[in-house]
Amino acid sequence: MPEILTYAFMQRAFLAGLLVGLLAPALGTFLVLRRLSLVADSLSHVALMGVALGFLLKTLPSLVALVTTTAAAVAIERLRATGRLSGDIALALFLYSSLGVAVILIGLAGGFNVDLFTYLFGSITTVGRGDLLLMGVLAVVVLGVVLYYYAELVQTTFDPDLARVSGVPVDRVNIILALLTGATVTMSMRVVGVLLVGALTVIPVLASLQLASGFRATLLLSMAFGVLSVLVGLVVAFYWDLPAGGAVVMVSLAILMAAAAAARGALRLRRRTTAADHALSEQTTDA
Amino acid sequence: MGEPVITCEHVTYGYTGEPVVQDVTFTLGKGEFLAVVGPNGGGKSTLLKLALGLLQPQLGRVQRALEWKAMGYVPQRAAAFDVQFPGTVGEIVSQGLYRGPSVSSFFQPWNTPPVREALETVGMWPYRHRRIGALSGGQQQRVLIARALVRHPQLLVLDEPTEGVDPALQEGFYALLRRLNRDQGITIFLVTHDVGVILKEATRVACVNQRLVFHGPPSDLSDVHLSQLYGVPIGLVEHYHH
Numbered sequence: 001m002p003e004i005l006t007y008a009f010m011q012r013a014f015l016a017g018l019l020v021g022l023l024a025p026a027l028g029t030f031l032v033l034r035r036l037s038l039v040a041d042s043l044s045h046v047a048l049m050g051v052a053l054g055f056l057l058k059t060l061p062s063l064v065a066l067v068t069t070t071a072a073a074v075a076i077e078r079l080r081a082t083g084r085l086s087g088d089i090a091l092a093l094f095l096y097s098s099l100g101v102a103v104i105l106i107g108l109a110g111g112f113n114v115d116l117f118t119y120l121f122g123s124i125t126t127v128g129r130g131d132l133l134l135m136g137v138l139a140v141v142v143l144g145v146v147l148y149y150y151a152e153l154v155q156t157t158f159d160p161d162l163a164r165v166s167g168v169p170v171d172r173v174n175i176i177l178a179l180l181t182g183a184t185v186t187m188s189m190r191v192v193g194v195l196l197v198g199a200l201t202v203i204p205v206l207a208s209l210q211l212a213s214g215f216r217a218t219l220l221l222s223m224a225f226g227v228l229s230v231l232v233g234l235v236v237a238f239y240w241d242l243p244a245g246g247a248v249v250m251v252s253l254a255i256l257m258a259a260a261a262a263a264r265g266a267l268r269l270r271r272r273t274t275a276a277d278h279a280l281s282e283q284t285t286d287a
Numbered sequence: 288m289g290e291p292v293i294t295c296e297h298v299t300y301g302y303t304g305e306p307v308v309q310d311v312t313f314t315l316g317k318g319e320f321l322a323v324v325g326p327n328g329g330g331k332s333t334l335l336k337l338a339l340g341l342l343q344p345q346l347g348r349v350q351r352a353l354e355w356k357a358m359g360y361v362p363q364r365a366a367a368f369d370v371q372f373p374g375t376v377g378e379i380v381s382q383g384l385y386r387g388p389s390v391s392s393f394f395q396p397w398n399t400p401p402v403r404e405a406l407e408t409v410g411m412w413p414y415r416h417r418r419i420g421a422l423s424g425g426q427q428q429r430v431l432i433a434r435a436l437v438r439h440p441q442l443l444v445l446d447e448p449t450e451g452v453d454p455a456l457q458e459g460f461y462a463l464l465r466r467l468n469r470d471q472g473i474t475i476f477l478v479t480h481d482v483g484v485i486l487k488e489a490t491r492v493a494c495v496n497q498r499l500v501f502h503g504p505p506s507d508l509s510d511v512h513l514s515q516l517y518g519v520p521i522g523l524v525e526h527y528h529h
Contacts, residue, residue, distance in 0.1 A: 167355035
Protein backbone atom coordinates (compact mmCIF):
# COMPACT_ATOMS: atom_id res chain seq x y z
CA MET A 1 0.00 0.00 0.00
CA PRO A 2 1.41 3.45 -0.87
CA GLU A 3 2.51 5.46 2.16
CA ILE A 4 -0.20 8.05 1.60
CA LEU A 5 -2.94 5.46 2.17
CA THR A 6 -1.47 4.10 5.40
CA TYR A 7 -2.74 7.14 7.32
CA ALA A 8 -6.35 6.93 8.48
CA PHE A 9 -6.83 10.72 8.08
CA MET A 10 -5.71 10.50 4.45
CA GLN A 11 -8.03 7.56 3.78
CA ARG A 12 -10.92 9.64 5.15
CA ALA A 13 -9.72 12.66 3.13
CA PHE A 14 -9.77 10.59 -0.07
CA LEU A 15 -13.25 9.27 0.62
CA ALA A 16 -14.71 12.67 1.58
CA GLY A 17 -12.99 14.29 -1.40
CA LEU A 18 -14.32 11.61 -3.72
CA LEU A 19 -17.86 12.27 -2.52
CA VAL A 20 -17.54 16.07 -2.90
CA GLY A 21 -15.82 15.54 -6.26
CA LEU A 22 -18.92 13.69 -7.43
CA LEU A 23 -21.57 15.80 -5.71
CA ALA A 24 -20.42 19.37 -6.35
CA PRO A 25 -20.07 19.09 -10.18
CA ALA A 26 -23.29 17.01 -10.40
CA LEU A 27 -25.23 19.98 -8.99
CA GLY A 28 -22.79 22.50 -10.45
CA THR A 29 -23.61 21.51 -14.05
CA PHE A 30 -27.17 22.73 -13.54
CA LEU A 31 -26.16 25.75 -11.42
CA VAL A 32 -23.46 27.06 -13.78
CA LEU A 33 -25.81 26.89 -16.78
CA ARG A 34 -28.42 28.80 -14.74
CA ARG A 35 -25.81 31.50 -14.00
CA LEU A 36 -25.65 30.63 -10.30
CA SER A 37 -21.93 29.82 -10.19
CA LEU A 38 -21.27 31.68 -6.95
CA VAL A 39 -24.09 30.04 -5.01
CA ALA A 40 -21.69 28.25 -2.63
CA ASP A 41 -20.09 31.56 -1.65
CA SER A 42 -23.41 33.24 -0.97
CA LEU A 43 -24.76 30.29 0.99
CA SER A 44 -21.59 30.08 3.12
CA HIS A 45 -22.33 33.61 4.37
CA VAL A 46 -25.93 32.66 5.04
CA ALA A 47 -24.58 29.71 7.03
CA LEU A 48 -22.43 32.08 9.07
CA MET A 49 -25.58 34.01 9.91
CA GLY A 50 -27.34 30.75 10.80
CA VAL A 51 -24.58 29.62 13.15
CA ALA A 52 -24.50 33.05 14.83
CA LEU A 53 -28.27 32.90 15.26
CA GLY A 54 -28.00 29.39 16.66
CA PHE A 55 -25.46 30.55 19.28
CA LEU A 56 -27.60 33.53 20.19
CA LEU A 57 -30.72 31.37 20.59
CA LYS A 58 -28.68 28.64 22.31
CA THR A 59 -30.04 26.11 19.79
CA LEU A 60 -28.08 23.67 17.63
CA PRO A 61 -25.97 26.05 15.46
CA SER A 62 -25.42 23.50 12.67
CA LEU A 63 -29.13 22.81 12.39
CA VAL A 64 -30.03 26.51 12.32
CA ALA A 65 -27.37 27.02 9.64
CA LEU A 66 -28.84 24.17 7.58
CA VAL A 67 -32.34 25.63 7.85
CA THR A 68 -31.26 29.18 6.97
CA THR A 69 -29.14 28.12 4.00
CA THR A 70 -31.79 25.87 2.46
CA ALA A 71 -34.39 28.63 2.98
CA ALA A 72 -32.00 31.13 1.35
CA ALA A 73 -31.34 28.75 -1.55
CA VAL A 74 -35.08 28.46 -2.16
CA ALA A 75 -35.53 32.26 -1.91
CA ILE A 76 -32.68 32.89 -4.38
CA GLU A 77 -34.26 30.40 -6.77
CA ARG A 78 -37.69 32.03 -6.48
CA LEU A 79 -36.26 35.51 -7.13
CA ARG A 80 -34.39 34.19 -10.17
CA ALA A 81 -37.19 32.04 -11.57
CA THR A 82 -39.85 34.74 -11.31
CA GLY A 83 -37.56 37.18 -13.12
CA ARG A 84 -37.61 39.69 -10.26
CA LEU A 85 -33.81 39.54 -9.99
CA SER A 86 -31.16 37.98 -12.20
CA GLY A 87 -29.20 35.08 -10.68
CA ASP A 88 -25.99 37.02 -9.89
CA ILE A 89 -27.87 39.93 -8.27
CA ALA A 90 -29.91 37.54 -6.10
CA LEU A 91 -26.67 35.83 -4.98
CA ALA A 92 -24.98 39.16 -4.16
CA LEU A 93 -28.04 40.38 -2.26
CA PHE A 94 -28.09 37.30 -0.03
CA LEU A 95 -24.33 37.32 0.45
CA TYR A 96 -24.12 40.88 1.75
CA SER A 97 -27.38 40.98 3.68
CA SER A 98 -26.64 37.72 5.52
CA LEU A 99 -23.10 38.89 6.27
CA GLY A 100 -24.54 42.14 7.65
CA VAL A 101 -27.00 40.28 9.85
CA ALA A 102 -24.26 37.89 11.02
CA VAL A 103 -22.01 40.78 12.06
CA ILE A 104 -24.87 42.36 14.03
CA LEU A 105 -25.77 39.05 15.72
CA ILE A 106 -22.15 38.43 16.73
CA GLY A 107 -21.95 42.02 18.02
CA LEU A 108 -25.20 41.64 19.98
CA ALA A 109 -23.82 38.59 21.72
CA GLY A 110 -20.61 40.46 22.51
CA GLY A 111 -18.62 37.92 20.52
CA PHE A 112 -18.70 34.19 21.14
CA ASN A 113 -16.46 32.16 23.38
CA VAL A 114 -16.69 29.16 21.13
CA ASP A 115 -14.87 29.31 17.84
CA LEU A 116 -17.66 30.10 15.43
CA PHE A 117 -15.71 28.90 12.49
CA THR A 118 -15.35 25.29 13.62
CA TYR A 119 -19.08 25.00 12.86
CA LEU A 120 -18.60 26.48 9.45
CA PHE A 121 -15.31 25.75 7.80
CA GLY A 122 -13.82 22.32 7.91
CA SER A 123 -10.72 20.96 6.20
CA ILE A 124 -10.50 17.85 4.09
CA THR A 125 -7.59 16.53 6.18
CA THR A 126 -9.53 16.68 9.46
CA VAL A 127 -12.61 14.71 8.39
CA GLY A 128 -14.02 12.50 11.14
CA ARG A 129 -15.84 9.17 10.83
CA GLY A 130 -19.24 10.71 11.59
CA ASP A 131 -18.70 13.45 9.00
CA LEU A 132 -17.81 10.84 6.42
CA LEU A 133 -20.99 8.90 7.13
CA LEU A 134 -23.00 12.11 6.82
CA MET A 135 -21.37 12.89 3.49
CA GLY A 136 -22.07 9.36 2.28
CA VAL A 137 -25.78 9.65 3.07
CA LEU A 138 -25.90 13.10 1.46
CA ALA A 139 -24.20 11.78 -1.68
CA VAL A 140 -26.67 8.89 -2.04
CA VAL A 141 -29.65 11.22 -1.60
CA VAL A 142 -28.37 13.97 -3.93
CA LEU A 143 -27.18 11.65 -6.71
CA GLY A 144 -30.39 9.60 -6.42
CA VAL A 145 -32.57 12.69 -6.78
CA VAL A 146 -30.48 14.03 -9.69
CA LEU A 147 -30.86 10.67 -11.42
CA TYR A 148 -34.62 10.53 -10.79
CA TYR A 149 -35.26 14.10 -11.90
CA TYR A 150 -32.55 14.16 -14.59
CA ALA A 151 -34.89 14.89 -17.53
CA GLU A 152 -36.71 17.61 -15.55
CA LEU A 153 -33.49 19.28 -14.40
CA VAL A 154 -32.13 19.37 -17.95
CA GLN A 155 -35.36 20.72 -19.42
CA THR A 156 -35.79 23.46 -16.80
CA THR A 157 -32.14 24.46 -17.28
CA PHE A 158 -32.57 24.62 -21.06
CA ASP A 159 -35.79 26.66 -21.13
CA PRO A 160 -38.36 26.81 -18.31
CA ASP A 161 -41.27 27.81 -20.58
CA LEU A 162 -40.58 24.96 -23.01
CA ALA A 163 -40.28 22.61 -20.06
CA ARG A 164 -43.60 23.79 -18.63
CA VAL A 165 -45.40 23.20 -21.93
CA SER A 166 -43.85 19.71 -22.04
CA GLY A 167 -45.60 19.02 -18.71
CA VAL A 168 -42.52 19.34 -16.46
CA PRO A 169 -43.38 20.55 -12.93
CA VAL A 170 -40.87 23.41 -13.27
CA ASP A 171 -41.45 25.09 -9.90
CA ARG A 172 -41.17 21.82 -8.01
CA VAL A 173 -37.95 20.86 -9.82
CA ASN A 174 -36.40 24.28 -9.16
CA ILE A 175 -37.21 24.05 -5.46
CA ILE A 176 -35.75 20.53 -5.29
CA LEU A 177 -32.49 21.76 -6.88
CA ALA A 178 -32.39 24.68 -4.42
CA LEU A 179 -32.93 22.34 -1.44
CA LEU A 180 -30.23 19.95 -2.63
CA THR A 181 -27.84 22.85 -3.18
CA GLY A 182 -28.51 24.36 0.25
CA ALA A 183 -28.03 21.04 2.04
CA THR A 184 -24.95 20.06 0.03
CA VAL A 185 -23.16 23.38 0.44
CA THR A 186 -23.83 23.64 4.19
CA MET A 187 -22.94 20.06 5.04
CA SER A 188 -19.96 19.81 2.71
CA MET A 189 -18.39 23.09 3.73
CA ARG A 190 -18.45 21.98 7.34
CA VAL A 191 -16.60 18.82 6.37
CA VAL A 192 -14.20 19.86 3.61
CA GLY A 193 -14.33 23.69 3.61
CA VAL A 194 -16.20 26.17 1.47
CA LEU A 195 -13.26 26.69 -0.89
CA LEU A 196 -13.42 23.10 -2.07
CA VAL A 197 -17.20 22.93 -2.43
CA GLY A 198 -17.39 26.26 -4.24
CA ALA A 199 -14.51 25.54 -6.61
CA LEU A 200 -15.68 22.01 -7.45
CA THR A 201 -19.17 23.33 -8.18
CA VAL A 202 -17.79 25.48 -10.98
CA ILE A 203 -14.31 24.61 -12.34
CA PRO A 204 -14.82 20.94 -13.40
CA VAL A 205 -18.07 21.97 -15.09
CA LEU A 206 -16.28 24.67 -17.10
CA ALA A 207 -13.62 22.14 -18.12
CA SER A 208 -16.27 19.65 -19.18
CA LEU A 209 -18.14 22.30 -21.21
CA GLN A 210 -14.95 22.77 -23.27
CA LEU A 211 -14.87 19.16 -24.41
CA ALA A 212 -18.15 17.31 -24.02
CA SER A 213 -20.95 17.27 -26.53
CA GLY A 214 -24.33 16.45 -25.05
CA PHE A 215 -25.75 17.22 -21.61
CA ARG A 216 -25.30 13.73 -20.20
CA ALA A 217 -21.68 13.61 -21.36
CA THR A 218 -21.05 17.06 -19.84
CA LEU A 219 -22.50 15.97 -16.49
CA LEU A 220 -20.48 12.73 -16.36
CA LEU A 221 -17.24 14.35 -17.51
CA SER A 222 -17.59 17.17 -14.97
CA MET A 223 -17.97 14.56 -12.20
CA ALA A 224 -14.93 12.69 -13.54
CA PHE A 225 -12.92 15.93 -13.53
CA GLY A 226 -14.13 16.66 -9.99
CA VAL A 227 -12.94 13.27 -8.73
CA LEU A 228 -9.63 13.55 -10.63
CA SER A 229 -8.99 17.01 -9.15
CA VAL A 230 -9.49 15.70 -5.62
CA LEU A 231 -7.36 12.56 -6.06
CA VAL A 232 -4.42 14.29 -7.76
CA GLY A 233 -4.73 17.35 -5.50
CA LEU A 234 -4.53 15.29 -2.32
CA VAL A 235 -1.47 13.38 -3.54
CA VAL A 236 0.25 16.64 -4.50
CA ALA A 237 -0.65 18.21 -1.15
CA PHE A 238 0.61 15.19 0.82
CA TYR A 239 4.01 14.87 -0.88
CA TRP A 240 4.69 18.61 -1.34
CA ASP A 241 3.31 19.52 2.06
CA LEU A 242 0.73 21.98 0.68
CA PRO A 243 -2.73 22.93 2.02
CA ALA A 244 -5.06 20.23 0.61
CA GLY A 245 -7.98 22.49 -0.40
CA GLY A 246 -5.69 24.85 -2.33
CA ALA A 247 -3.91 21.98 -4.08
CA VAL A 248 -7.20 20.44 -5.24
CA VAL A 249 -8.35 23.79 -6.64
CA MET A 250 -5.03 24.27 -8.48
CA VAL A 251 -5.32 20.81 -10.05
CA SER A 252 -8.90 21.50 -11.17
CA LEU A 253 -7.66 24.77 -12.71
CA ALA A 254 -4.89 22.90 -14.55
CA ILE A 255 -7.51 20.48 -15.92
CA LEU A 256 -9.61 23.44 -17.10
CA MET A 257 -6.62 24.97 -18.91
CA ALA A 258 -5.72 21.66 -20.53
CA ALA A 259 -9.34 21.15 -21.61
CA ALA A 260 -9.51 24.66 -23.10
CA ALA A 261 -6.24 24.08 -24.98
CA ALA A 262 -7.48 20.70 -26.27
CA ALA A 263 -10.76 22.27 -27.43
CA ARG A 264 -8.87 25.02 -29.28
CA GLY A 265 -6.53 22.43 -30.84
CA ALA A 266 -9.45 20.30 -32.01
CA LEU A 267 -11.14 23.36 -33.55
CA ARG A 268 -7.94 24.32 -35.43
CA LEU A 269 -7.55 20.74 -36.68
CA ARG A 270 -11.17 20.67 -37.87
CA ARG A 271 -10.74 23.97 -39.72
CA ARG A 272 -7.52 22.72 -41.35
CA THR A 273 -9.17 19.45 -42.42
CA THR A 274 -12.16 21.32 -43.86
CA ALA A 275 -9.84 23.71 -45.76
CA ALA A 276 -7.77 20.77 -47.10
CA ASP A 277 -10.95 18.95 -48.21
CA HIS A 278 -12.15 22.12 -49.89
CA ALA A 279 -8.82 22.61 -51.73
CA LEU A 280 -8.80 18.94 -52.80
CA SER A 281 -12.32 19.15 -54.21
CA GLU A 282 -11.39 22.33 -56.12
CA GLN A 283 -8.32 20.58 -57.61
CA THR A 284 -10.47 17.61 -58.61
CA THR A 285 -13.01 19.94 -60.25
CA ASP A 286 -10.23 21.78 -62.14
CA ALA A 287 -8.74 18.48 -63.39
CA MET B 288 -65.37 26.26 -36.75
CA GLY B 289 -64.32 23.06 -35.04
CA GLU B 290 -64.79 22.51 -31.31
CA PRO B 291 -62.93 25.10 -29.20
CA VAL B 292 -59.30 24.29 -28.36
CA ILE B 293 -58.51 27.59 -26.64
CA THR B 294 -61.04 30.16 -25.45
CA CYS B 295 -59.97 33.58 -24.17
CA GLU B 296 -62.71 35.65 -22.51
CA HIS B 297 -62.10 39.33 -21.73
CA VAL B 298 -58.45 38.63 -20.95
CA THR B 299 -56.31 41.46 -19.51
CA TYR B 300 -52.64 41.27 -18.52
CA GLY B 301 -49.85 43.76 -17.75
CA TYR B 302 -46.31 43.33 -16.47
CA THR B 303 -46.00 46.60 -14.55
CA GLY B 304 -49.54 47.76 -14.05
CA GLU B 305 -50.09 49.09 -17.58
CA PRO B 306 -52.04 46.47 -19.54
CA VAL B 307 -50.18 44.91 -22.48
CA VAL B 308 -53.22 42.86 -23.42
CA GLN B 309 -56.61 44.37 -22.68
CA ASP B 310 -60.08 42.81 -22.79
CA VAL B 311 -59.25 40.29 -25.53
CA THR B 312 -61.88 37.70 -26.41
CA PHE B 313 -61.46 35.04 -29.09
CA THR B 314 -61.78 31.31 -29.67
CA LEU B 315 -59.38 29.00 -31.49
CA GLY B 316 -61.25 26.08 -33.03
CA LYS B 317 -59.92 22.60 -33.77
CA GLY B 318 -58.17 22.40 -37.16
CA GLU B 319 -57.85 26.16 -37.55
CA PHE B 320 -54.70 28.00 -38.58
CA LEU B 321 -54.77 31.21 -36.57
CA ALA B 322 -52.24 33.94 -37.32
CA VAL B 323 -51.85 36.67 -34.71
CA VAL B 324 -50.36 39.87 -36.11
CA GLY B 325 -49.66 43.29 -34.67
CA PRO B 326 -46.94 45.86 -34.04
CA ASN B 327 -43.91 45.22 -31.81
CA GLY B 328 -44.90 45.61 -28.17
CA GLY B 329 -48.55 45.19 -29.11
CA GLY B 330 -48.99 42.16 -26.85
CA LYS B 331 -48.84 39.30 -29.41
CA SER B 332 -46.34 37.16 -27.48
CA THR B 333 -48.05 37.95 -24.17
CA LEU B 334 -51.35 36.79 -25.64
CA LEU B 335 -49.65 33.57 -26.78
CA LYS B 336 -48.26 32.94 -23.28
CA LEU B 337 -51.68 33.60 -21.76
CA ALA B 338 -53.28 31.17 -24.23
CA LEU B 339 -50.66 28.52 -23.40
CA GLY B 340 -51.03 28.99 -19.65
CA LEU B 341 -47.48 30.28 -19.14
CA LEU B 342 -49.02 33.51 -17.80
CA GLN B 343 -52.23 33.79 -15.81
CA PRO B 344 -54.67 36.55 -16.80
CA GLN B 345 -55.18 39.35 -14.29
CA LEU B 346 -58.76 39.77 -15.53
CA GLY B 347 -60.91 37.43 -17.58
CA ARG B 348 -60.21 33.76 -18.15
CA VAL B 349 -58.57 31.29 -20.53
CA GLN B 350 -59.87 27.78 -21.10
CA ARG B 351 -57.80 25.07 -22.78
CA ALA B 352 -59.42 21.86 -23.96
CA LEU B 353 -56.06 20.08 -24.32
CA GLU B 354 -53.51 18.69 -21.87
CA TRP B 355 -49.87 19.81 -21.96
CA LYS B 356 -48.81 16.66 -23.79
CA ALA B 357 -51.13 17.47 -26.72
CA MET B 358 -49.45 20.84 -27.27
CA GLY B 359 -46.22 21.67 -29.06
CA TYR B 360 -44.58 25.03 -28.43
CA VAL B 361 -41.91 26.80 -30.50
CA PRO B 362 -40.65 29.87 -28.62
CA GLN B 363 -38.94 32.91 -30.06
CA ARG B 364 -35.48 31.55 -30.80
CA ALA B 365 -33.54 34.49 -29.36
CA ALA B 366 -35.09 33.91 -25.94
CA ALA B 367 -34.98 30.15 -26.11
CA PHE B 368 -31.64 29.16 -24.64
CA ASP B 369 -28.14 29.92 -23.46
CA VAL B 370 -25.65 29.43 -26.33
CA GLN B 371 -23.36 27.62 -23.88
CA PHE B 372 -25.97 24.93 -23.35
CA PRO B 373 -24.22 21.62 -24.07
CA GLY B 374 -27.27 19.66 -25.27
CA THR B 375 -27.07 18.15 -28.75
CA VAL B 376 -29.77 18.42 -31.40
CA GLY B 377 -30.84 14.81 -30.73
CA GLU B 378 -31.08 15.38 -26.97
CA ILE B 379 -33.11 18.59 -27.39
CA VAL B 380 -35.64 16.91 -29.70
CA SER B 381 -35.98 13.89 -27.40
CA GLN B 382 -37.00 16.27 -24.59
CA GLY B 383 -40.31 16.57 -26.41
CA LEU B 384 -41.05 12.94 -25.49
CA TYR B 385 -41.04 13.74 -21.75
CA ARG B 386 -43.23 11.36 -19.77
CA GLY B 387 -42.56 12.20 -16.11
CA PRO B 388 -39.74 11.59 -13.63
CA SER B 389 -37.94 8.27 -13.79
CA VAL B 390 -34.48 6.93 -12.94
CA SER B 391 -34.35 5.40 -16.42
CA SER B 392 -34.56 8.84 -18.10
CA PHE B 393 -30.82 9.27 -17.53
CA PHE B 394 -29.97 6.03 -19.30
CA GLN B 395 -32.47 6.20 -22.16
CA PRO B 396 -30.92 6.72 -25.61
CA TRP B 397 -32.21 9.81 -27.43
CA ASN B 398 -31.95 8.34 -30.95
CA THR B 399 -35.38 6.69 -31.06
CA PRO B 400 -37.52 6.38 -34.25
CA PRO B 401 -39.84 9.33 -33.32
CA VAL B 402 -36.79 11.60 -32.85
CA ARG B 403 -35.38 10.53 -36.20
CA GLU B 404 -38.75 11.05 -37.90
CA ALA B 405 -39.16 14.56 -36.42
CA LEU B 406 -35.60 15.56 -37.35
CA GLU B 407 -36.02 14.22 -40.87
CA THR B 408 -39.28 16.19 -41.25
CA VAL B 409 -37.36 19.43 -40.68
CA GLY B 410 -34.22 18.24 -42.52
CA MET B 411 -31.99 18.28 -39.43
CA TRP B 412 -31.18 14.56 -38.96
CA PRO B 413 -27.57 15.00 -40.26
CA TYR B 414 -26.98 17.54 -37.46
CA ARG B 415 -28.18 15.28 -34.65
CA HIS B 416 -24.81 15.11 -32.85
CA ARG B 417 -24.10 18.85 -33.00
CA ARG B 418 -24.54 21.15 -30.02
CA ILE B 419 -27.59 23.35 -30.52
CA GLY B 420 -25.54 26.49 -29.78
CA ALA B 421 -23.24 25.70 -32.73
CA LEU B 422 -26.07 25.97 -35.29
CA SER B 423 -27.31 28.96 -37.29
CA GLY B 424 -30.54 30.75 -36.33
CA GLY B 425 -32.65 29.00 -38.95
CA GLN B 426 -31.26 25.58 -38.00
CA GLN B 427 -31.95 26.19 -34.31
CA GLN B 428 -35.52 27.13 -35.19
CA ARG B 429 -35.97 23.90 -37.13
CA VAL B 430 -34.67 21.89 -34.17
CA LEU B 431 -37.21 23.57 -31.89
CA ILE B 432 -39.95 22.75 -34.40
CA ALA B 433 -38.82 19.11 -34.44
CA ARG B 434 -38.92 19.15 -30.62
CA ALA B 435 -42.56 20.29 -30.83
CA LEU B 436 -43.47 17.78 -33.56
CA VAL B 437 -41.92 14.72 -31.92
CA ARG B 438 -44.86 14.45 -29.54
CA HIS B 439 -47.40 14.50 -32.40
CA PRO B 440 -49.25 17.50 -30.98
CA GLN B 441 -52.87 18.36 -31.71
CA LEU B 442 -52.02 22.04 -31.25
CA LEU B 443 -48.83 23.74 -32.43
CA VAL B 444 -48.08 27.16 -30.95
CA LEU B 445 -45.33 29.19 -32.62
CA ASP B 446 -43.95 32.58 -31.59
CA GLU B 447 -42.33 34.48 -34.50
CA PRO B 448 -40.83 31.24 -35.89
CA THR B 449 -39.24 32.84 -38.95
CA GLU B 450 -37.51 35.65 -37.02
CA GLY B 451 -33.86 35.53 -38.09
CA VAL B 452 -34.49 32.77 -40.63
CA ASP B 453 -33.14 33.23 -44.15
CA PRO B 454 -36.05 34.42 -46.38
CA ALA B 455 -35.15 31.68 -48.88
CA LEU B 456 -35.93 29.06 -46.21
CA GLN B 457 -39.20 30.63 -45.12
CA GLU B 458 -41.21 29.19 -48.00
CA GLY B 459 -40.17 25.67 -47.01
CA PHE B 460 -41.11 26.41 -43.43
CA TYR B 461 -44.58 27.69 -44.33
CA ALA B 462 -45.09 24.71 -46.64
CA LEU B 463 -44.36 22.49 -43.63
CA LEU B 464 -46.93 24.34 -41.51
CA ARG B 465 -49.47 24.07 -44.35
CA ARG B 466 -48.93 20.29 -44.56
CA LEU B 467 -49.27 19.88 -40.82
CA ASN B 468 -52.49 21.89 -40.75
CA ARG B 469 -54.24 20.63 -43.88
CA ASP B 470 -52.96 17.06 -44.09
CA GLN B 471 -52.57 16.14 -40.43
CA GLY B 472 -55.30 18.38 -39.02
CA ILE B 473 -52.97 20.00 -36.47
CA THR B 474 -54.41 23.23 -35.08
CA ILE B 475 -51.93 26.10 -35.44
CA PHE B 476 -51.56 29.26 -33.35
CA LEU B 477 -48.92 31.41 -35.03
CA VAL B 478 -47.64 34.78 -33.84
CA THR B 479 -45.98 36.55 -36.75
CA HIS B 480 -45.06 39.93 -38.15
CA ASP B 481 -45.33 38.56 -41.71
CA VAL B 482 -48.70 39.83 -42.91
CA GLY B 483 -48.24 37.88 -46.16
CA VAL B 484 -48.62 34.61 -44.26
CA ILE B 485 -52.10 35.46 -43.09
CA LEU B 486 -53.37 35.90 -46.61
CA LYS B 487 -51.78 32.75 -47.99
CA GLU B 488 -51.86 30.24 -45.15
CA ALA B 489 -54.08 31.23 -42.24
CA THR B 490 -57.75 30.35 -41.91
CA ARG B 491 -58.29 32.93 -39.15
CA VAL B 492 -56.54 36.19 -38.33
CA ALA B 493 -56.31 38.06 -35.05
CA CYS B 494 -54.95 41.60 -35.17
CA VAL B 495 -53.72 42.67 -31.75
CA ASN B 496 -52.46 46.02 -30.55
CA GLN B 497 -53.17 45.75 -26.83
CA ARG B 498 -56.81 45.22 -27.79
CA LEU B 499 -58.19 42.89 -30.44
CA VAL B 500 -58.63 45.08 -33.52
CA PHE B 501 -59.87 42.30 -35.81
CA HIS B 502 -60.67 38.59 -35.57
CA GLY B 503 -62.03 36.65 -38.50
CA PRO B 504 -61.16 35.01 -41.80
CA PRO B 505 -58.41 36.68 -43.84
CA SER B 506 -60.87 37.46 -46.63
CA ASP B 507 -62.64 39.89 -44.26
CA LEU B 508 -59.43 41.72 -43.37
CA SER B 509 -59.20 45.16 -44.96
CA ASP B 510 -56.69 47.97 -45.29
CA VAL B 511 -58.72 49.83 -42.69
CA HIS B 512 -58.09 47.12 -40.06
CA LEU B 513 -54.35 47.07 -40.74
CA SER B 514 -54.10 50.86 -40.73
CA GLN B 515 -55.96 50.84 -37.42
CA LEU B 516 -53.57 48.16 -36.14
CA TYR B 517 -50.29 49.84 -37.08
CA GLY B 518 -51.45 53.45 -36.77
CA VAL B 519 -50.33 54.29 -40.33
CA PRO B 520 -52.09 53.81 -43.68
CA ILE B 521 -51.32 50.30 -44.99
CA GLY B 522 -52.37 48.81 -48.32
CA LEU B 523 -52.94 45.05 -48.40
CA VAL B 524 -50.88 43.43 -51.15
CA GLU B 525 -50.84 39.66 -51.39
CA HIS B 526 -47.34 38.28 -51.74
CA TYR B 527 -46.06 34.81 -52.42
CA HIS B 528 -42.88 33.09 -51.34
CA HIS B 529 -40.88 31.75 -54.27
